[in-house]
Amino acid sequence: DKRDPIRAAAQVVAAYQEIFPLNESEIDALYSLTLTRLGFSVLIAAKQTRAAPGNEYLNISNAAVWSLLEKLREVPFDWPTRAIRFAAGIPVVNYQSSTRRPATELLAHRERSLGPSLSVSYESPLHIVAGSRQFLFDALGRRYLDCVNNVAHVGHSHPYVVRAASEQMARLNTNTRYLHELLTEYSERLIATLPEPLQVVYFVNSGSEANELALRIARAHRHRTDVIVIDCAYHGNTSAMIDISPYKFDGPGGRGCPMCVHKASLPDIYRGQYRENDAGARYAQSVADAVQRAEQNGGVAAFFCESAVSCGGQIILPDDYLRQAYAAVRAAGGICVADEVQTGFGRGGSHFWMFETQGVVPDIVTLGKPIGNGHPIGAVVTTREIADSFANGMEYFNTFGGNPVSCAVGLAVLETIKEEELQQNAHHVGAYLKERLTELKSTHPLIGDVRGLGLFIGIEFVRDRETLEPAGREAAVVVERMKERGVLLSTDGPFHNVIKIKPPLPFSRRDADEVVSKLDMVLEDFRN
Numbered sequence: 001d002k003r004d005p006i007r008a009a010a011q012v013v014a015a016y017q018e019i020f021p022l023n024e025s026e027i028d029a030l031y032s033l034t035l036t037r038l039g040f041s042v043l044i045a046a047k048q049t050r051a052a053p054g055n056e057y058l059n060i061s062n063a064a065v066w067s068l069l070e071k072l073r074e075v076p077f078d079w080p081t082r083a084i085r086f087a088a089g090i091p092v093v094n095y096q097s098s099t100r101r102p103a104t105e106l107l108a109h110r111e112r113s114l115g116p117s118l119s120v121s122y123e124s125p126l127h128i129v130a131g132s133r134q135f136l137f138d139a140l141g142r143r144y145l146d147c148v149n150n151v152a153h154v155g156h157s158h159p160y161v162v163r164a165a166s167e168q169m170a171r172l173n174t175n176t177r178y179l180h181e182l183l184t185e186y187s188e189r190l191i192a193t194l195p196e197p198l199q200v201v202y203f204v205n206s207g208s209e210a211n212e213l214a215l216r217i218a219r220a221h222r223h224r225t226d227v228i229v230i231d232c233a234y235h236g237n238t239s240a241m242i243d244i245s246p247y248k249f250d251g252p253g254g255r256g257c258p259m260c261v262h263k264a265s266l267p268d269i270y271r272g273q274y275r276e277n278d279a280g281a282r283y284a285q286s287v288a289d290a291v292q293r294a295e296q297n298g299g300v301a302a303f304f305c306e307s308a309v310s311c312g313g314q315i316i317l318p319d320d321y322l323r324q325a326y327a328a329v330r331a332a333g334g335i336c337v338a339d340e341v342q343t344g345f346g347r348g349g350s351h352f353w354m355f356e357t358q359g360v361v362p363d364i365v366t367l368g369k370p371i372g373n374g375h376p377i378g379a380v381v382t383t384r385e386i387a388d389s390f391a392n393g394m395e396y397f398n399t400f401g402g403n404p405v406s407c408a409v410g411l412a413v414l415e416t417i418k419e420e421e422l423q424q425n426a427h428h429v430g431a432y433l434k435e436r437l438t439e440l441k442s443t444h445p446l447i448g449d450v451r452g453l454g455l456f457i458g459i460e461f462v463r464d465r466e467t468l469e470p471a472g473r474e475a476a477v478v479v480e481r482m483k484e485r486g487v488l489l490s491t492d493g494p495f496h497n498v499i500k501i502k503p504p505l506p507f508s509r510r511d512a513d514e515v516v517s518k519l520d521m522v523l524e525d526f527r528n
Contacts, residue, residue: 005068006080007160007419009034010087017088018510027088031080035072041065082159086132089143092157095130100139103127121490122483131156134504134511136488144483145511148490150502153345153370154416161373164412165405173405176203176398182407189414191381193352195361200387202380203402207341207368208236210378211304213396214364215240217382218302218335221389226294228287228303228329231266232312232494235304235339244304247311260297262290266312266494267321270449270460271468280317284324291332300334302364307354310342313493314458314500316451322358335386338362341378342456345370346417346505349427349454357453375409376400422505423454430454433501433512440516444523446471457501460493470495474526481522487515 002008013030016022022030045062052058072080082092107125126144130137133155136144146156154161168182176183187201204210219225227244229235234247242248243258250256257263267283269275274282287303294300303325309315326336343354344367351357353365363386368378378401390396400406417423434452437459441447448462448471461471461478475497479489492500503511 001064001067004419005071006075006083009080010083011420013084014087014506018508022088024090027084027090028081030084038065038069038072042069079159079163086155086157086159089133089135091130091132091137092159092162093130095137096141097129100127100129103139121488123480126483126488133158134507143486145487145503145514147501147503147507147511147515148488149504150342150347151369151374152504153347153373154413154420154422155504155506156374158373158412158416160416161375161409161412164408165375168405168408171404173403175400176402180404180407182404182411183402186407186410186414187402189411190379193414194365194381197361197383198365198381199384200382202382202396202398203406204378204380204398205376205400206236206378207339207366208238208241208378209398209401210341210366210368210380211235211337211339212238212240213380214337214366214382215244215302215304217364217380217386217390218337220392221335221386222299222301222333224299224301224334226260226262226297226300228262228264228290228294228300228334230305230309230312231263233304233306233309234311235306235341262293262300264290264325266309266315267317268313268315269318270451271313280320281324283318284321284328287325288328291328291334294334295332300329300332302335302337303329304337304339306339306341307343307358308348308453308456310500310502311492313460313498314452314456316453316456317358320358322355322360326360326362335363336360337364337366339366341366341368342502345413346423346426347454347456347502349423349430352423354453354456371413372406372409373413375406377406377410417505420506425507426454426505429507429509429512430457432509433457433515436512436516437519440520440523444520444527446474446523446526452501455501455503455505455507458493459499459501461497461499470497472497475499478519478522481525482518485518485522487518 042062042065045058048058085092106127127139128136129139131152134146136146136156191199191201202213204213229244229246231246234245235241244261246263248254265283265286266272269279291300308317329336338355340353346352348354348357355362364380364382366380371377371379434450434457437450441450446461447459448465448468449460451458461475463469463471472495475491479491482489489499492498
């Protein structure tokens with residue numbers, strides 16, 4: 001009686017797979033066997049009813065089976081197997097090819113043709129050709145557990161998201177100057193996940209675009225230019241976003257902090273200046289100090305802050321930080337922008353939006369990355385008052401933002417998070433993984449700190465737990481050795497000594513055990 005019996009069946013397969021994995025042949029036979037079993041059910045019931053026509057009990061389950069068979073008759077025969085293969089973490093389509101170019105040739109072509117500032121991961125780059133759920137597959141067929149690609153929020157190549165995109169692409173894709181049901185439905189569904197004051201949405205194509213538009217809106221609303229940001233923050237790759245991203249403008253090739261940008265201290269309770277119970281209030285004072293500096297330059301337009309700091313080293317904001325920081329900014333007439341590009345859509349587990357863990361409501365929220373599960377979508381959501389002030393006579397138009405295909409994809413992502421209970425999974429599996437990583441800390445001195453919420457976790461490596469000397473070189477070695485063992489990780493933080501774990505949300509307890517077990521083996525080498 002499920003509205004979508006195939007999705008329900010796939011969830012059963014996913015749970016079964018975690019305890020007792022099926023092989024690929026079994027998975028491919030499963031739907032045909034299921035249909036055969038359903039067919040036998042109605043045949044046996046018909047025979048029994050003929051033998052005992054007055055026995056109503058025989059038809060109790062028979063009616064439900066017939067109803068299901070009628071529903072499945074409308075389903076393309078290959079579709080259930082695609083959904084089941086995804087649930088089992090197997091590529092949905094055949095990805096093997098005998099005509100692929102070797103990785104060395106691809107790398108040489110890349111170095112010839114692409115800009116040299118575009119890097120590749122790992123000392124020996126991976127030739128990835130397929131993805132399914134929380135796994136990636138290389139050209140040789142090796143499977144890797146993906147612990148870092150948070151864009152594939154509901155899983156790599158999720159068949160429901162792919163189907164939504166392809167079906168709508170076959171029907172229509174155009175700009176938002178035409179009326180379309182999907183635009184209306186998606187904007188309503190997205191707004192419904194946010195606190196009530198946030199009622200107006202602008203669709204763009206990426207998190208960088210979303211933050212760029214948010215900056216433009218805030219400056220137009222307050223008629224000011226100055227911005228407050230957190231040290232080590234990153235908000236996007238456009239020129240304006242580089243100017244408000246200390247992670248970039250203070251790094252190699254950066255031009256330093258612009259006059260209209262004011263940095264507040266990174267609220268890091270492990271390595272930062274304040275580590276006590278009142279650290280949130282103390283770090284918020286750094287924002288208040290930045291407000292005062294902005295006042296000398298005409299006043300603050302906006303305060304940009306990720307709801308959990310990603311590039312700064314997977315920093316979870318201390319209690320009460322945003323509440324007091326927002327109060328200081330608003331008292332000076334500024335706009336508070338929550339950057340949820342890397343943290344939103346249930347990744348934190350306990351809440352759908354990470355800013356909710358701080359008990360605040362921003363004036364503007366920016367969205368990207370997981371919003372489209374790999375499809376290029378972004379969004380800005382704000383209040384009616386702010387949106388009205390932005391309507392100053394200059395039209396805002398985005399050729400691709402909010403197109404029907406993107407809206408279909410966005411709806412599929414929201415539906416999948418809900419139907420597959422991925423936020424709840426992030427909450428439970430994330431807590432389990434954090435607990436197991438904390439246990440590792442007791443046996444491996446290289447681990448200085450384990451922090452995180454849900455499936456947003458950081459492991460900080462230090463050479464000395466007293467001095468907190470960063471172990472960036474060791475962290476890089478760990479990433480390479482974990483890759484050799486089939487687990488993909490990456491580093492972040494000001495000293496590149498923090499292993500970040502932000503996997504697709506279908507990540508399971510079994511996956512967590514694999515990460516911990518292999519990390520334990522890798523770290524053992526540093527004890528000898």
